[in-house]
Amino acid sequence: MKYIGPFLRINSLSKDNIKNQLFYLSKESLKNIALESHCGIVISPNEIVKENPNIDINTVKKFSPLLCVYKKASGKLLKTGNKLQWDSSRFRKDVNILSNAFMTLSLLELSDYYSNFHNNHRDKLDLGNLYSVLTRHQLEFYALYLRNTEGVFVDKTDCSDPLFNELKFEGKSRKFKFYEQALLMCAYYRYSTLFDDEYSxxxxxxxxxxxxxxxxxxxxVYESSFEDKVKICLALNLFTEYSNNIDAQAILLDLSDMIISELPVNRIPGKDDDVQLDSLTFMNFILLYKNTGIDKFKDVAVTLYDDLVTKYNDTIGIYVKNSNDKSIEYPSDEIVSYLSALILYSDIMHDDKNDxxxxxxxxxxxxxxNLVLSWPETPGLNDPEHYNNFSLKAEDLMAEQNFRIQNVPTPTSAELAPIFIKYISFNKKRDSFKNGKASFESNKNMFIFFTSIFLHRHIF
Structure with a gap:
C-alpha cells in the first residue's frame, strides 16, 4: 500500500520558527527588491565601491541599488536567458514617502545585522557595507528630491525623461503626513547611531x-485623526528606541494618553474594520509598557489583545470579518499586523497559551x-546564516523550518518575486481563499519587511 501520510497532521511549526521565517523572507526579499529589481531610480554600484574601497567590486557589480522604490509593479518575473528580471513596463513610477522610509529603515537594520559577521565571511560584511553606503545615498536623495517648497517630505511622481540624464519629479499633493515625517526622522537618526562618518x-x-x-x-499633531495619532505614536516609539530623546518621549506620552481617552469613541469592539488599527494600537501600547513599565499601558494592550484573539476563527484560520459580500478581502499588511500583535503579546508578556x-x-x-508569491531558497550548508551564532558548527545547524516551508515555491521555480500580494479573498460559499493578483505594492511590503526585521532584532 502506498504511503498516504499521517492520520492526524499536527502543526509542528513553533512560534520561533515563524519569527525566523518572516525575518529570513523579509531580508532576502528586500535584498532582491533593493539591489536587483530596478523598480525605482538606481545608482551605479561603482559609486558604492568608490566611497567604500573595502567592498569587493565583484560582490556588488551585478547589482543595481535603488535610491528610491516605486509604488507598484508586477510580481511576475520575466525570463531573459538564464536570468529572471522584474518587468519594467509594469512599474508605476509614483514614489511614496511611507514605503521609502520603511525601505531605508530596513536596510539600516540589516547593515547593523551584517556587521556582526567575522572577517572570514567577506560577502556578508560587503553586503552590510553596501547597505550602509546605499542608505546614505537614499537619505540624501530624499532630502534633495522628495520635499516640497515648505521643506516637508511629500509623495512625488518620477517624470524623468530616459533620453536625458536628469531627474525630474512632480509633487502629487502639497499635503504631508506627520507620521511619514516621523518615520524619516527615525531613519536619519538611526544612520547617525550606526555610523561615525562625515554625514552622521x-x-x-x-x-x-x-x-x-x-x-x-x-x-x-494633537489634532490629528485617531488613526494618524496611532501611527505617529508607533514612529515615536521607534525613535525613542533609537534615541531615548526626552522631547520625543513627552510627545509620545501625550499622544498615547489622548488615544486612551479617544478609544471608546473610535473603536467598537468586534467591528471588523478595526483589525488593522487595533493591531497597530496594541503594538504601540505593548511597546510602551515594555519600555516604561506603566501599568495603564499594559491594561490597554491586554484589552486590545483579548478582543483581537476573540476575532479568530480556527475553522478558516483567520480573523472574522462581518460582511454581506460573497467574498471578503484581507489586506496583506493587516494580516501580518495581526500576526505581529499575537507574537508580541506572547513574547513580552511571557504567555504561550495562544502559541x-x-x-x-x-x-x-x-x-x-498563497499570500506570498514565492519564498527564497534556504541558505546553503556553507552559509553561516544557517547556523546559530553563525558558527558553522554541525551542532549549531538550524532546521529548514527556520527559513521556509518546503511546499512554497522558490522564485526560480515559480518565476514570481518573493513578495506579499496586495490582498487575498475568502469565498464564503466555497469556504476557501481565492488567489489574489500577482502584484507588488511597495507600501504594504516595506511595512511588513520592516516590522518583521525590527521586531526580530530588537524585541524577539
Whole structure:
C-alpha cells in the first residue's frame, strides 16, 4: 500500500520558527527588491565601491541599488536567458514617502545585522557595507528630491525623461503626513547611531530639526485623526528606541494618553474594520509598557489583545470579518499586523497559551492562502546564516523550518518575486481563499519587511 501520510497532521511549526521565517523572507526579499529589481531610480554600484574601497567590486557589480522604490509593479518575473528580471513596463513610477522610509529603515537594520559577521565571511560584511553606503545615498536623495517648497517630505511622481540624464519629479499633493515625517526622522537618526562618518552629525541634526517641527506644531499633531495619532505614536516609539530623546518621549506620552481617552469613541469592539488599527494600537501600547513599565499601558494592550484573539476563527484560520459580500478581502499588511500583535503579546508578556493559534494562523492565512508569491531558497550548508551564532558548527545547524516551508515555491521555480500580494479573498460559499493578483505594492511590503526585521532584532 502506498504511503498516504499521517492520520492526524499536527502543526509542528513553533512560534520561533515563524519569527525566523518572516525575518529570513523579509531580508532576502528586500535584498532582491533593493539591489536587483530596478523598480525605482538606481545608482551605479561603482559609486558604492568608490566611497567604500573595502567592498569587493565583484560582490556588488551585478547589482543595481535603488535610491528610491516605486509604488507598484508586477510580481511576475520575466525570463531573459538564464536570468529572471522584474518587468519594467509594469512599474508605476509614483514614489511614496511611507514605503521609502520603511525601505531605508530596513536596510539600516540589516547593515547593523551584517556587521556582526567575522572577517572570514567577506560577502556578508560587503553586503552590510553596501547597505550602509546605499542608505546614505537614499537619505540624501530624499532630502534633495522628495520635499516640497515648505521643506516637508511629500509623495512625488518620477517624470524623468530616459533620453536625458536628469531627474525630474512632480509633487502629487502639497499635503504631508506627520507620521511619514516621523518615520524619516527615525531613519536619519538611526544612520547617525550606526555610523561615525562625515554625514552622521548632519543627519542627526536634520533628524532633530524634524523633531523640533513636532514641538513647534504640537497643536496640529494633537489634532490629528485617531488613526494618524496611532501611527505617529508607533514612529515615536521607534525613535525613542533609537534615541531615548526626552522631547520625543513627552510627545509620545501625550499622544498615547489622548488615544486612551479617544478609544471608546473610535473603536467598537468586534467591528471588523478595526483589525488593522487595533493591531497597530496594541503594538504601540505593548511597546510602551515594555519600555516604561506603566501599568495603564499594559491594561490597554491586554484589552486590545483579548478582543483581537476573540476575532479568530480556527475553522478558516483567520480573523472574522462581518460582511454581506460573497467574498471578503484581507489586506496583506493587516494580516501580518495581526500576526505581529499575537507574537508580541506572547513574547513580552511571557504567555504561550495562544502559541498554537499563532502557528495555525500563520499556516492557513499566510502559507495556505498563497499570500506570498514565492519564498527564497534556504541558505546553503556553507552559509553561516544557517547556523546559530553563525558558527558553522554541525551542532549549531538550524532546521529548514527556520527559513521556509518546503511546499512554497522558490522564485526560480515559480518565476514570481518573493513578495506579499496586495490582498487575498475568502469565498464564503466555497469556504476557501481565492488567489489574489500577482502584484507588488511597495507600501504594504516595506511595512511588513520592516516590522518583521525590527521586531526580530530588537524585541524577539
Amino acid at each position: 552629525e548632519n543627519f542627526r541634526n536634520f533628524s532633530l530639526d524634524i523633531l523640533n517641527m513636532f514641538n513647534d506644531f504640537r497643536d496640529e 498554537a493559534l499563532i502557528a495555525d494562523y500563520f499556516t492557513k492565512s499566510i502559507i495556505d492562502s
